[in-house]
Amino acid sequence: MMLKQVTRPMTMQGGAAKKMTPETLADSSATLSEREMKRVADFIGNTVGIQLPLSKKTLVEGRLRRRLRRLGYDCFKNYLDFVLDTPQGEGERLHLVDALTTNKTDFFREPEHFDYLVKAALPELERERIRAGRQDLKLWSAGCSSGEEPYTLSIVMNEAMSVYPGLRFHILATDISHSCLQIGSRGIYTEKNIEPVPMALRKKYFLRSKDRKSELVQMGPDLRQRIQFQELNLMDENFSLPHLMDAIFCRNVMIYFNNEIREQLVARFERQLHSGGYLFVGHSESLNGIKTSLQQVAPMVYRKV
Ligand SMILES: C[S@@+](CC[C@H](N)C(=O)[O-])C[C@H]1O[C@@H](n2cnc3c(N)ncnc32)[C@H](O)[C@@H]1O
Structure with a gap:
């Protein structure tokens, strides 16, 4: 050679x-x-x-x-x-x-979690938000990869606004991967990427290029304006976010960590949640064997009581 x-x-x-x-x-x-x-x-x-x-x-x-x-x-x-x-x-x-880093992700991945959020968790979260006089619900996609998870959250929460007209929400989307965060902030995906999204929602929320042959689709302003993409290393013991969260999605991230790191991270998530807030983890990431006072309320859904 x-x-x-x-x-x-x-x-x-x-x-x-x-x-x-x-x-x-x-x-x-x-x-x-x-x-x-x-x-x-x-x-x-x-x-x-x-x-x-x-x-x-x-x-x-x-x-x-x-x-x-x-x-x-x-x-x-x-x-x-x-x-x-x-x-x-x-x-x-x-x-x-x-x-x-493994960045595999999808729109509507593990869809039961989005159903649970809207149908089971949201009524009480919204009631509590109004009772406490808070401006909006705060959601966090921790380990958001290229943005499909936070955009899915934005879609389902936007849809929920027809049931809860006063609903306001903000989504923080964080990851350690710069290239992924760039894709997420741009909010442009291929037709193939968006296949898991039901057609009616695609029509409602996604923007198509004027060029009919283009395979690219952009997330519309209703979805984008709710999401803030930011770099954050979950290993950083001192990470501090400006506010407490109502729900944290940290799915298919902790699977790559050892038990000690998982336990520390779950403790940090717990501190970062409002009382009554939820933590969603991936389907193969049960918190069994981890010391936590979060209570399991559904498969891979935990709540701060
Ligand atoms: C497999 S993806 C999961 C994406 C999405 N949550 C989902 O379930 O579809 C895992 C993501 O976690 C991110 N990640 C891994 N370690 C991290 C760390 N220490 N801090 C922040 N993000 C991390 C990776 O960059 C990757 O984008």
């Missing part, structure tokens, strides 16, 4: 990086040693909370190889030295995290 030696970027430490040609990029054979895998796993575990056991080495290798190719590194060691050990690697750390 022909590798062309190039000048080492000022920011790099260690051996000289080698720039690769498009041909060599296609069949890059850089391999991740167990030692390097441990460096990655320690960094991701400590900063993001996601556990990466050795069994995930092939997956990590595949995902990071794309970053190596993109930046022109021919071995993991040089890449990791730059990213993890130099201040200049800070920007690339975001890409490393992006590459290793």
